[in-house]
Amino acid sequence: MNDVAIVGIGMHEFGRHDGVSGKRMGVVAVRRALADCGLDWSDMQFAVGGSMDAGAADTMVSEVGLTGLPFTNVVNGCATGGTALSQSVNTIKSGAADLGIAIGFDKHEKGAFRIKGPRGKDWYGGSGLALTTQFFGMKITRYMHDHGITQDALARVSAKAFRNGAMNPMAWRRKPMTEEQVLESMMLSWPLTQYMFCSPGEGGVAMIVCRADKAKEYTDTPIYIKAAAMRTRQFGSFEVLAPSTAIDRDPGPTTDASKAAFEMAGLGPQDVDIAQLQDTESGAEIMHMAENGFCEHGEQEDMLARGDTEINGRLPVNTDGGCLANGEPIGASGLRQVYENVLQLRGQAGERQVPNDPKVAYTHVYGAPGISGVTILSR
Amino acid sequence: MTASTANQTLVADGVFRLDDDGRPILFGSRCNNCGNHMYPRQSGCPKCMFDGAEDIELAQTGTLWTWTVQAFPPKAPPYLGPVGADFEPYGVGYVELDNQVRVETRLTVGTPEELEIGMEMEIVAQVLGTDDDGNDIVTYAFAPTGDSSNNQENGDAS
Numbered sequence: 001m002n003d004v005a006i007v008g009i010g011m012h013e014f015g016r017h018d019g020v021s022g023k024r025m026g027v028v029a030v031r032r033a034l035a036d037c038g039l040d041w042s043d044m045q046f047a048v049g050g051s052m053d054a055g056a057a058d059t060m061v062s063e064v065g066l067t068g069l070p071f072t073n074v075v076n077g078c079a080t081g082g083t084a085l086s087q088s089v090n091t092i093k094s095g096a097a098d099l100g101i102a103i104g105f106d107k108h109e110k111g112a113f114r115i116k117g118p119r120g121k122d123w124y125g126g127s128g129l130a131l132t133t134q135f136f137g138m139k140i141t142r143y144m145h146d147h148g149i150t151q152d153a154l155a156r157v158s159a160k161a162f163r164n165g166a167m168n169p170m171a172w173r174r175k176p177m178t179e180e181q182v183l184e185s186m187m188l189s190w191p192l193t194q195y196m197f198c199s200p201g202e203g204g205v206a207m208i209v210c211r212a213d214k215a216k217e218y219t220d221t222p223i224y225i226k227a228a229a230m231r232t233r234q235f236g237s238f239e240v241l242a243p244s245t246a247i248d249r250d251p252g253p254t255t256d257a258s259k260a261a262f263e264m265a266g267l268g269p270q271d272v273d274i275a276q277l278q279d280t281e282s283g284a285e286i287m288h289m290a291e292n293g294f295c296e297h298g299e300q301e302d303m304l305a306r307g308d309t310e311i312n313g314r315l316p317v318n319t320d321g322g323c324l325a326n327g328e329p330i331g332a333s334g335l336r337q338v339y340e341n342v343l344q345l346r347g348q349a350g351e352r353q354v355p356n357d358p359k360v361a362y363t364h365v366y367g368a369p370g371i372s373g374v375t376i377l378s379r
Numbered sequence: 380m381t382a383s384t385a386n387q388t389l390v391a392d393g394v395f396r397l398d399d400d401g402r403p404i405l406f407g408s409r410c411n412n413c414g415n416h417m418y419p420r421q422s423g424c425p426k427c428m429f430d431g432a433e434d435i436e437l438a439q440t441g442t443l444w445t446w447t448v449q450a451f452p453p454k455a456p457p458y459l460g461p462v463g464a465d466f467e468p469y470g471v472g473y474v475e476l477d478n479q480v481r482v483e484t485r486l487t488v489g490t491p492e493e494l495e496i497g498m499e500m501e502i503v504a505q506v507l508g509t510d511d512d513g514n515d516i517v518t519y520a521f522a523p524t525g526d527s528s529n530n531q532e533n534g535d536a537s
Binding site for chain 2: 122123125126127128129130131134137138139141142145186187188189190191192235242243244245246247248
């Protein structure tokens with residue numbers, strides 16, 4: 001099977017862009033990715049793209065060029081962008097094509113992540129249980145109880161995200177905020193305050209992938225995809241929007257996807273130099289540090305206090321500001337993480353470039369109704 | 380959310396019923412192959428993959444496994460409770476029913492200081508609001524066991 005490399009990346013600024021459609025943001029990301037490696041749309045042998053709320057990705061060909069290429073739409077919840085990338089990787093691995101593009105974009109209204117109840121009369125939503133924010137509050141409440149994590153640690157994660165976001169010209173929220181400001185902002189779902197949550201947002205990302213042995217034809221700095229794995233939940237996993245959950249416990253899809261990706265790459269958590277972890281809210285980043293194997297449960301409290309996950313720390317996490325500073329356009333969010341890792345591995349992350357000369361970079365997405373996707377990149 | 384003399388209507392059919400004392404009993408399923416408990420009712424078992432389950436009624440008491448407080452009004456609809464100036468924060472949690480399942484539920488307590496993982500809980504009826512015909516819309520909630528306000532929450536239908 002062919003190895004696969006990323007040779008071009010492009011992004012449309014995350015945030016809110018009145019009057020700009022989600023698809024248009026995808027088109028801008030595509031053009032920037034092509035420019036990044038000096039290729040034309042007509043060079044693309046295939047495309048895989050998706051969005052949750054902004055329409056079918058393949059309709060963008062009317063704007064970028066009617067070349068007749070096979071274009072596959074994917075919709076896979078929070079793993080939509082990641083799935084676009086993994087399908088592109090598999091297409092090249094299989095030998096079906098040498099060069100193609102993965103695209104993710106989205107546009108959500110404020111408060112877009114409301115869900116209807118599971119059946120019949122809407123008793124679940126009617127009773128006030130259909131809010132994703134509640135799940136995140138409940139998961140971290142249990143985690144804090146079991147593993148001694150404090151609300152201060154939650155605030156540290158948010159403050160770090162906004163500090164990093166301030167150094168990222170593509171980020172939505174670019175104003176640093178202190179731990180105190182985070183703690184004193186409006187309480188939404190105990191113990192999580194307003195600035196501990198990310199918001200539904202807008203943006204687009206595209207990346208051009210090719211057979212690794214041809215990568216140097218297009219760029220001097222190819223980044224290799226060592227693994228791309230996706231898993232759904234197993235019995236006993238505690239998940240969002242569940243009217244009940246089993247007494248048996250399972251560590252969840254993140255742990256499964258992480259193990260699969262490390263096995264695929266022949267690497268372990270100790271080899272990773274930089275990580276982008278799903279931070280739907282600040283507690284998620286903390287829990288995901290352990291679920292992805294980067295520490296034991298409970299160690300995060302001291303790691304955050306020491307600054308281990310800062311840009312100049314032992315394992316920098318969410319160096320572009322994560323979902324907290326970028327918002328979450330679902331179809332694009334997973335690809336944003338990969339985009340950041342490509343920049344960091346190339347040494348092109350500017351002000352927020354990690355100083356540890358990174359060689360291996362890790363991404364992780366998690367979302368409803370219990371899915372997780374992981375990629376491992378190297379240079 | 381106080382007692383009322385209006386007629387009552389359940390927030391949905393097929394999810395729970397009220398016993399003679401006006402306390403909700405949740406409708407669950409037990410897998411005929413492995414005994415796994417499910418709520419709401421379903422026949423396919425996600426644990427052993429068997430298709431076939433017996434209808435059962437779930438326990439009315441349990442312990443608080445985790446919780447949060449819903450501090451802002453949910454979007455209405457679908458939410459049937461009071462919003463705007465009448466909104467009051469309410470607790471949401473998972474209550475572990477012994478050897479059965481953990482069910483997600485409203486909690487009668489909405490202040491963090493009064494909620495603690497492991498506390499004993501019992502199910503009570505809770506009035507969300509009124510429907511177009513003036514009937515009280517009743518859902519279920521869990522309250523700390525022995526909380527003196529629980530009787531009031533039961534919403535006597537007579």
